[in-house]
Amino acid sequence: MIPAGHPAIPAPRIGVLLMNLGTPDGPDPKSVKRYLAEFLSDRRVVELPPIAWQPILRGVILTTRPKKSAHAYGQVWREDGSPLAAITRAQALALKDAFGDRVMVDWAMRYGRPAIADRLQAMKDAGCERVLLAPLYPQYCAATTATANDKAFAKLATMRWQPAIRTLPPYYDDPAYIDALANSVREGLAALDFTPDVVMASFHGMPQRTLELGDPYHCHCQKTARLLGEALNMPLTITFQSRFGRAKWLEPATDTVLAAMPGRGVKKVAIVAPGFSADCVETLEELTIRGRETFEEAGGTHFAYLPCLNDSARGIEMLRSVIARELEGWTPRP
Numbered sequence: 644m645i646p647a648g649h650p651a652i653p654a655p656r657i658g659v660l661l662m663n664l665g666t667p668d669g670p671d672p673k674s675v676k677r678y679l680a681e682f683l684s685d686r687r688v689v690e691l692p693p694i695a696w697q698p699i700l701r702g703v704i705l706t707t708r709p710k711k712s713a714h715a716y717g718q719v720w721r722e723d724g725s726p727l728a729a730i731t732r733a734q735a736l737a738l739k740d741a742f743g744d745r746v747m748v749d750w751a752m753r754y755g756r757p758a759i760a761d762r763l764q765a766m767k768d769a770g771c772e773r774v775l776l777a778p779l780y781p782q783y784c785a786a787t788t789a790t791a792n793d794k795a796f797a798k799l800a801t802m803r804w805q806p807a808i809r810t811l812p813p814y815y816d817d818p819a820y821i822d823a824l825a826n827s828v829r830e831g832l833a834a835l836d837f838t839p840d841v842v843m844a845s846f847h848g849m850p851q852r853t854l855e856l857g858d859p860y861h862c863h864c865q866k867t868a869r870l871l872g873e874a875l876n877m878p879l880t881i882t883f884q885s886r887f888g889r890a891k892w893l894e895p896a897t898d899t900v901l902a903a904m905p906g907r908g909v910k911k912v913a914i915v916a917p918g919f920s921a922d923c924v925e926t927l928e929e930l931t932i933r934g935r936e937t938f939e940e941a942g943g944t945h946f947a948y949l950p951c952l953n954d955s956a957r958g959i960e961m962l963r964s965v966i967a968r969e970l971e972g973w974t975p976r977p
């Protein structure tokens with residue numbers, strides 16, 4: 644029995660915390676510098692000893708890149724903020740409606756705001772005794788999935804009374820994800836006023852060394868592209884974008900392929916970015932703006948970028964189904 648005067652124990656709730664990468668607070672060099680300093684100091688992202696890396700980061704990268712990146716962000720910034728943050732927020736709201744009162748859905752960013760630690764605390768304060776951490780990356784990468792989970796676990800390490808925790812596994816080959824992508828690409832292609840010679844699947848890159856050290860990201864991307872191609876019944880050209888730094892990154896590089904295709908007679912291209920759960924600076928600026936320029940300057944005549952699943956009805960239904968499966972058995976106590 645609860646003694647008189649003791650606060651009633653609230654009904655146990657389930658929390659789902661969507662976690663994405665993070666983005667600057669504004670499209671200005673100062674905000675971008677703060678964001679990049681945190682992001683690129685993460686040893687899951689740049690796997691170099693700090694004593695070698697920090698002088699390069701502080702001396703060269705943070706004095707040159709923020710201005711260039713701020714320009715890129717400025718070209719895609721929306722009235723409601725950074726596309727990545729606005730879309731992740733919209734995904735959380737839509738999933739909240741989909742799950743109803745039983746589940747508290749919230750969102751947080753690995754770098755910047757809203758912080759994972761704050762949102763996890765808010766879930767605990769709201770009575771969530773069970774929390775699913777959901778890194779929104781279909782393909783597992785230590786630099787994205789693991790570091791988001793690490794950040795949540797670091798907060799849990801400070802809690803006396805932790806909620807029970809599960810993490811969302813990567814869903815790169817989940818039929819719900821492949822079907823949603825295939826339907827979205829089919830619809831996108833049908834709406835074009837041209838038939839592409841090539842459909843490209845561009846994934847974010849990572850250093851080649853990371854693959855050699857055992858990161859499954861490259862294999863996950865390959866499998867997603869194979870299954871998507873099979874579902875669409877068409878060959879896809881897989882490429883890796885966003886190369887950073889001097890080390891060798893996964894190949895073939897998206898920009899190199901775009902520059903070479905027109906010379907080989909490929910003048911019409913459509914690009915999809917299946918590794919991004921939300922459109923962001925990497926898809927909206929690097930692919931849609933710079934990718935198009937590269938392709939057209941090389942002689943390409945038709946270019947289309949097909950959007951990510953974002954908070955579309957089929958994107959939300961896909962997320963709902965992969966999340967719901969991980970919540971099984973977590974029915975509230977009577």
Ligand SMILES: C=CC1=C(C)c2cc3[nH]c(cc4nc(cc5[nH]c(cc1n2)c(C)c5CCC(=O)O)C(CCC(=O)O)=C4C)c(C)c3C=C
Nearest residue numbers: 664665666688712727784786787847849887918923924925
């Ligand atoms: C989807 C998976 C991603 C992987 C894998 C990844 C690895 C990775 N990224 C960098 C460096 C940068 N990435 C940047 C932006 C960015 N990266 C991802 C996703 C992955 N990154 C997203 C969703 C975004 C967009 C963020 C946004 O605000 O819209 C940037 C910042 C932009 C810029 O200055 O160009 C950098 C830098 C490294 C080194 C890396 C290594 C494994």
Ligand SMILES: [Fe+2]
Nearest residue numbers: 664847885925
């Ligand atoms: Fe990145």
Ligand SMILES: [Fe+2]
Nearest residue numbers: 885924925929
């Ligand atoms: Fe980029």
